Amino acid sequence: xxxxxxxxxxxxxxxxxxxxxxxxxxxxxxxxxxxxxxxxxxxxxxxxxxxxxxxxxxxxxxxxxxxxxxxxxxxxxxxxxxxxxxxxxxxxxxxxxxxxxxxxxxxxxxxxxxxxxxxxxxxxxxxxxxxxxxxxxxxxxxxxxxxxxxxxxxxxxxxxxxxxxxxxxxxxxxxxxxxxxxxxxxxxxxxxxxxxxxxxxxxxxxxxxxxxxxxxxxxxxxxxxxxxxxxxxxxxxxxxxxxxxxxxxxxxxxxxxxxxxxxxxxxxxxxxxxxxxxxxxxxxxxxxxxxxxxxxxxxx
Numbered sequence: 013x014x015x016x017x018x019x020x021x022x023x024x025x026x027x028x029x030x031x032x033x034x035x036x037x038x039x040x041x042x043x044x045x046x047x048x049x050x051x052x053x054x055x056x057x058x059x060x061x062x063x064x065x066x067x068x069x070x071x072x073x074x075x076x077x078x079x080x081x082x083x084x085x086x087x088x089x090x091x092x093x094x095x096x097x098x099x100x101x102x103x104x105x106x107x108x109x110x111x112x113x114x115x116x117x118x119x120x121x122x123x124x125x126x127x128x129x130x131x132x133x134x135x136x137x138x139x140x141x142x143x144x145x146x147x148x149x150x151x152x153x154x155x156x157x158x159x160x161x162x163x164x165x166x167x168x169x170x171x172x173x174x175x176x177x178x179x180x181x182x183x184x185x186x187x188x189x190x191x192x193x194x195x196x197x198x199x200x201x202x203x204x205x206x207x208x209x210x211x212x213x214x215x216x217x218x219x220x221x222x223x224x225x226x227x228x229x230x231x232x233x234x235x236x237x238x239x240x241x242x243x244x245x246x247x248x249x250x251x252x253x254x255x256x257x258x259x260x261x262x263x264x265x266x267x268x269x270x271x272x273x274x275x276x277x278x279x280x281x282x283x284x285x286x287x288x289x290x291x292x293x294x295x296x297x298x299x300x301x302x303x304x305x306x307x308x309x310x311x312x
Contacts, residue, residue: 015111018121018227022110025234026103033096033255036241037248047249054084058254059261062101064281065204066265071098072202073154073281075254077288080295087147087295089247091198092240095135096251099233101258106223106230108266115220116177119186124227126187127203130194131232135239137198146199147296153201154289160205161282165275173215182214194232198240203229 040046057078058071065071072094079085085093178186189210193203207225212218240246 014117018110019107022103022106022227022230025231026100029099029234029237030255032238032241033248033251036244037252040248047247049084049247049249049253051249051253053082054079054250055253055257057084058097058101059257061261062098062254062258063261063265065098065101065202066105066262070157070202070204070281071101071258073157073285073288076150076154077284077291080288080291085247085250087292088142089245090150091146092135092237092243092246093250095131095197095233095240096237096246097254097258098229099237100255101262102226102229102233104259104262105226108262109226110223113219113223114176115223119177119183120224120227122183123186123190123224124231126190127194127197127207127228127232128235130191131197131236132194132239133191134195134198135236144296144299147292147299149199150201151289151292151296153196153199154285154292157201157205158282158285158289160209161278161285164205164209165278165282173217175216176220178214178216186210186214190228194228194236197229197232198236203232 037046057075061071061074061078064074075094075097076090079090190203190207193206193210196206197203204225207228208218208221211221211224237246237251
């Protein structure tokens with residue numbers, strides 16, 4: 013029964029998001045402000061990134077690296093664009109995987125809605141950040157993700173336990189952690205890696221991470237993306253491209269997951285995250301130097 017209710021919630025959220033996205037695209041087209049972002053390169057990147065995302069290696073880092081490398085998305089609207097792009101792919105993931113692992117209902121639902129609350133709070137603040145702030149926060153956040161990925165690859169984290177639910181102080185820690193991860197989604201750091209790490213550290217069965225992180229991402233992405241759409245802090249064309257082709261990548265990964273070399277993919281993404289963090293920091297440093305130089309010239 014719970015699985016059916018959750019699937020109805022996911023589908024309802026997806027329909028609300030589709031309505032908001034179509035409405036926003038129509039308004040931009042009528043106003044002549046619809047972006048000129050190349051559709052097919054973004055769609056291809058989104059499909060591949062969400063293929064990898066379904067395997068548990070995360071999509072935000074892959075998409076951010078590609079967008080930075082090929083200068084496809086303005087840094088100022090990157091967090092809103094990433095959050096908007098992940099809605100339909102994560103809903104697709106959740107519909108496929110939410111019933112595959114029997115996580116204790118109170119733990120699953122409370123962690124999902126804690127992440128959603130963090131996303132709502134974060135989007136209201138992050139959507140109005142300036143470009144330099146976004147660059148610096150994303151550079152630092154991505155370094156944290158890289159550390160988590162490498163720590164997992166080197167076996168520095170415990171393998172978890174057998175618990176399929178949490179209670180007491182452990183549940184409180186989990187709720188606080190997922191709230192923070194929901195906030196961080198708004199600055200372009202994916203929820204999957206930190207959520208999985210938190211689940212391991214709290215002694216849960218590693219398999220429990222999949223429905224928790226996918227369900228959390230599906231719920232929170234609707235809230236965070238909606239806030240960015242209302243504020244106009246997103247690239248509508250880029251979101252539309254991945255909304256169409258991201259779920260295709262998810263479906264392909266769901267069929268091929270058992271034949272993939274997961275370790276190789278995780279190493280690749282770890283290095284991509286570090287590279288992306290550096291490019292964000294380099295962009296921040298270059299812009300800062302330019303502003304300082306301009307201020308000196310104006311003063312002189």
